[in-house]
Amino acid sequence: MLDRIAECLFWIGRYTERAENHTRLLDVYYHLREDGGEEAESTWKRIAEAIGDCALYEEKHEGYRERDVLFFLTLDADQPNSILSCVSQARNNLKKIREQLPSELWNLLNGFYLWLRGMEMDEIARQAPHHFFRRLKEGLAAFQGTAVSISLRDESWHMLESGRYLERSENVVRLLRSVGGIAPEERKGSYGYTMALLKSVGGYEAFRRLDHDDLTLEGVSRFLVLQEAFPRSAHFALAAFERHLKEIRRESGKSDSALERTIRLAGKARSELGWLDRNDITMESLNAVLQQLLSTNRQLGEAVASIFFSPGREVTA
Structure with missing residues (x-):
């Protein structure tokens, strides 16, 4: 197996798993804000610390507000650990070695990336973040399930x-x-x-x-x-x-x-x-x-x- 192929495969696995992990954690923490525990800002700071770079976040935003943190951790293309960045990295690696994996996997991941890239925070807010996170989990699970089934x-x-x-x-x-x-x-x-x-x-x-x-x-x-x-x-x-x-x-x-x-x-x-x-x-x-x-x-x-x-x-x- 060539070095470039091994590297791409390894990072496809890592980035798709990371995107799913981030989605799951965000979905659950989103609902914690209603449990009456910590202040909302503390809850969002904790989740930003878990899966993001707080120093980078604080360069862009003044406080840990729900909308800002959600954008930073999901759709911010300049944040290397956002869900969009993870999916994009996985897609870029798969694009380089499309001949090594079933074409269905490229079609799934590419379509999922295009959908995610087109999302806006206003649209997420309208449909409720929980539905957005569910769609993310389903898309990533479809990719993994297809890989398990036909690879x-x-x-x-x-x-x-x-x-x-x-x-x-x-x-x-x-x-x-x-x-x-x-x-x-x-x-x-x-x-x-x-x-x-x-x-x-x-x-x-x-x-x-x-x-x-x-x-x-x-x-x-x-x-x-x-x-x-x-x-x-x-x-x-x-x-x-x-x-x-x-x-x-x-x-x-x-x-x-x-x-x-x-x-x-x-x-x-x-x-x-x-x-x-x-x-x-x-x-x-x-x-x-x-x-x-x-x-x-x-x-x-x-x-x-x-x-x-x-x-x-x-x-x-």
Whole structure:
């Protein structure tokens, strides 16, 4: 697989996953403003910190108002982490390698991008942001579902999926850090944020089905970090990332020492999470766990870039 193809596939996976993650989080946080917890500005600042660049936001806007934050995180083409920018980056990468993936995927992503680029904040406000977020989730789910249904399970598929799952692992860190700063005296009233965490990943029903009754920030944090059976947990994502790297090794038929080290690093990270006990994750220890996860994810991203991408190319986004 050529370097340019591997790089494009990896970032298609990452950017489409990132766009979906941002959409889910925004949709849930949008409704938190009605729960009577923090002031509205504090709620919007927290979500801007979770998925955007506050310094860049403050250069453009005076305060954290709903309309300004929604535009900044969804439709601002000058903001590299906005949903529009993520979809645009995924589309640009897919455009470069259209011959490597089914044509249906290009048609879906291109049409979705054109629809999103044509949206205006006034139109979003008229139809209610919840409907807009639902349309975003449906469009991104259609792309992923089609990819799962018709893509050949070769090196290209496994590279695409490795990017998706590495991004998903990082998203757990972003989610939990977005609520990890809640002061101890405010945690008794943190039910809204606890539900936001679960609903943003579609995990409420899974949490209850597994007989978890610890509906606290600590309990949900443990679930999102340690649960092996839930597809949007850090443990599941790292295990999937490791598995796809092993499939790339098998498909290529090559034994590359750098690839072997990366697979071992992913396996070590997954194993370390597997050895953690529920009591090892508390609000006091959570930040250290997340910092280690973030460091590991960065190492894995850099390792993939050094093995598969052209030298000198940007490896983070």
